[in-house]
Amino acid sequence: MEIITSSKNEKIKNITALLSSKKERDKQGLFVIEGLRIFQDTLKTAPGFIKDIYVSESFIKEHPEESILIENTGSIRIITVKDSVFNSISQTVTPQGILCTVKKPEHTLEEILNGESVIQERTQKKTDGEKNKDFKILVLENIQDPGNLGTMLRTAEAAGVSGIIMSRDCADIYNPKVIRSTMGSVFRMPFVYVHDFTDALRSIKEHGITVYAAYLHGGESVSGVQFDKKCAIMIGNEGNGLTDGAVAEADRRVFIPMAGQIESLNAAVAAAILMYHGIS
Amino acid sequence: MEIITSSKNEKIKNITALLSSKKERDKQGLFVIEGLRIFQDTLKTAPGFIKDIYVSESFIKEHPEESILIENTGSIRIITVKDSVFNSISQTVTPQGILCTVKKPEHTLEEILNGESVIQERTQKKTDGEKNKDFKILVLENIQDPGNLGTMLRTAEAAGVSGIIMSRDCADIYNPKVIRSTMGSVFRMPFVYVHDFTDALRSIKEHGITVYAAYLHGGESVSGVQFDKKCAIMIGNEGNGLTDGAVAEADRRVFIPMAGQIESLNAAVAAAILMYHGIS
Numbered sequence: 001m002e003i004i005t006s007s008k009n010e011k012i013k014n015i016t017a018l019l020s021s022k023k024e025r026d027k028q029g030l031f032v033i034e035g036l037r038i039f040q041d042t043l044k045t046a047p048g049f050i051k052d053i054y055v056s057e058s059f060i061k062e063h064p065e066e067s068i069l070i071e072n073t074g075s076i077r078i079i080t081v082k083d084s085v086f087n088s089i090s091q092t093v094t095p096q097g098i099l100c101t102v103k104k105p106e107h108t109l110e111e112i113l114n115g116e117s118v119i120q121e122r123t124q125k126k127t128d129g130e131k132n133k134d135f136k137i138l139v140l141e142n143i144q145d146p147g148n149l150g151t152m153l154r155t156a157e158a159a160g161v162s163g164i165i166m167s168r169d170c171a172d173i174y175n176p177k178v179i180r181s182t183m184g185s186v187f188r189m190p191f192v193y194v195h196d197f198t199d200a201l202r203s204i205k206e207h208g209i210t211v212y213a214a215y216l217h218g219g220e221s222v223s224g225v226q227f228d229k230k231c232a233i234m235i236g237n238e239g240n241g242l243t244d245g246a247v248a249e250a251d252r253r254v255f256i257p258m259a260g261q262i263e264s265l266n267a268a269v270a271a272a273i274l275m276y277h278g279i280s
Numbered sequence: 281m282e283i284i285t286s287s288k289n290e291k292i293k294n295i296t297a298l299l300s301s302k303k304e305r306d307k308q309g310l311f312v313i314e315g316l317r318i319f320q321d322t323l324k325t326a327p328g329f330i331k332d333i334y335v336s337e338s339f340i341k342e343h344p345e346e347s348i349l350i351e352n353t354g355s356i357r358i359i360t361v362k363d364s365v366f367n368s369i370s371q372t373v374t375p376q377g378i379l380c381t382v383k384k385p386e387h388t389l390e391e392i393l394n395g396e397s398v399i400q401e402r403t404q405k406k407t408d409g410e411k412n413k414d415f416k417i418l419v420l421e422n423i424q425d426p427g428n429l430g431t432m433l434r435t436a437e438a439a440g441v442s443g444i445i446m447s448r449d450c451a452d453i454y455n456p457k458v459i460r461s462t463m464g465s466v467f468r469m470p471f472v473y474v475h476d477f478t479d480a481l482r483s484i485k486e487h488g489i490t491v492y493a494a495y496l497h498g499g500e501s502v503s504g505v506q507f508d509k510k511c512a513i514m515i516g517n518e519g520n521g522l523t524d525g526a527v528a529e530a531d532r533r534v535f536i537p538m539a540g541q542i543e544s545l546n547a548a549v550a551a552a553i554l555m556y557h558g559i560s
Contacts (some may be wrong), residue, residue, distance in 0.1 A: 039540075045541070064529070144367065147295070147427070151546045151549060154542060154545070154546065154547060155546070155549050157539065157540035157541070157542050157543040158536075158538040158539060158540060158545055159538075159539065160539035160540070176370070181546075183542070183543075184541070185540070185542065188540055188541060189540075222560050223559060223560050255559065256438075256560055257559060258438040259437065259438060259439065259440035260323070260437035260438060260465070260468055260469075261321075261437070261464070261468060262434060262437050262438040262463070262465070263463075264440055265434070265435060265552075266431045266434065266461075266548070268546070268548075268549060269431060269435050269548060269549060269552040272545075272549040272552055272553055273552055273553065273556050273560050276536070276553050277560055279503060279535055279537060280502050280503050280553050280557055
């Protein structure tokens with residue numbers, strides 16, 4: 001078994017590059033997940049996406065059962081790392097001693113609009129009842145905060161959303177901060193970054209999906225609105241909201257009623273209230 | 281006009297202490313707000329709470345109107361600080377050049393349960409209609425993330441919540457991270473830390489307020505529940521939820537329906553969905 005003892009090792013340097021650079025993640029089509037829980041989730045949901053597993057020497061001692069589980073994953077390469085080296089690349093305060101490089105799940109706009117997912121496990125689990133359920137997607141324009149984006153992914157899965165469509169200026173989902181706050185949803189929630197946001201909004205509408213824009217400067221209070229069975233909820237940038245161009249493409253503009261002197265809600269909170277509108 | 285040119289100045293050292301230490305904030309009964317927007321908000325909502333205003337030399341040059349406004353605040357002391365000194369204590373990447381020490385708004389459990397607020401401006405603005413509205417409070421047990429707590433305060437104000445009751449192991453609202461994410465709600469939303477959480481829950485119920493616990497392990501789906509006109513929404517710790525003791529005191533246990541493989545929502549998101557339940 002290979003053991004890495006130096007943080008100057010090329011593999012270790014590459015993990016640091018994948019953690020810190022979107023460019024590197026894009027080039028290699030890989031990103032990094034860290035922690036036992038998300039590793040177990042990924043092994044269950046999307047084992048084919050795992051490339052290499054890195055474990056610290058302590059991890060192997062402390063988790064003999066996990067180590068056997070990992071050995072049974074077959075084609076995946078397992079690399080043991082000296083504790084001090086592992087801790088030097090870890091993004092957490094108390095490293096658990098396991099991280100993986102993982103292939104990015106790639107989806108297309110068409111797949112999302114047709115309710116398909118490239119992750120087979122997820123699709124296979126769908127029952128006939130689920131297939132005929134309401135179809136809801138989340139559309140994000142220029143969301144900048146990684147924590148907000150991760151929370152939105154997690155909430156979207158919980159609210160039964162089928163997919164997420166993002167303008168290309170949104171934060172990178174594969175940023176380690178987003179990955180941490182998604183709690184594994186990154187492998188279960190199909191998403192796509194679109195090159196032309198206006199074109200994407202038009203495609204959504206052509207698929208018979210009603211686009212509701214979260215809008216602070218007018219429109220209808222969401223409390224009086226019942227979303228169509230096929231709907232898209234569109235949320236804009238944390239500071240500025242949606243652009244005029246995006247609002248112009250929406251079928252309807254809705255606002256969340258606000259008391260007091262509050263001018264806007266946190267973007268992840270607004271998205272949650274709208275995604276749960278009608279089901280909570 | 282006094283000008284501070286050294287970061288070793290006692291006043292500057294005290295601001296650093298107030299920013300970094302809960303103990304110091306508790307001892308002095310003061311905390312720090314930073315930025316033009318929250319300063320203007322505070323001047324409008326709670327001018328009597330401002331103690332000292334610190335402005336950088338650049339701020340005075342760039343905001344002549346603000347400087348006149350500040351001069352007209354009368355009894356408040358205005359202290360000018362050299363830019364480099366100001367930047368050394370600032371908690372932001374691009375300092376705006378204004379911060380204040382502010383007295384902590386103190387509320388009691390009784391005030392909150394009776395819908396009273398010590399901030400006069402807020403009470404006076406209440407219309408008769410508002411006074412007779414539904415009465416809703418938020419009850420928090422051991423919320424640890426400052427960002428979550430700030431977001432909850434802001435969402436609570438927007439959702440028309442009358443006050444927040446917290447177990448004393450919740451994060452400190454006067455932590456600079458919370459203050460930043462509240463967007464000024466800290467002066468408009470009455471809150472109290474209670475010494476004995478169980479006692480507080482009993483007081484809430486004695487005031488005829490129904491306590492709904494957000495509970496992940498059973499109870500009723502919130503989608504089928506209509507909250508009583510006088511209600512308390514109780515949310516627990518981010519990782520562990522509510523303690524058994526807190527759940528035992530609740531009148532009803534409710535959960536938010538979750539699809540997919542999500543085991544729990546972000547605490548601020550769960551609080552938002554429950555606070556907006558029935559009004560969105």
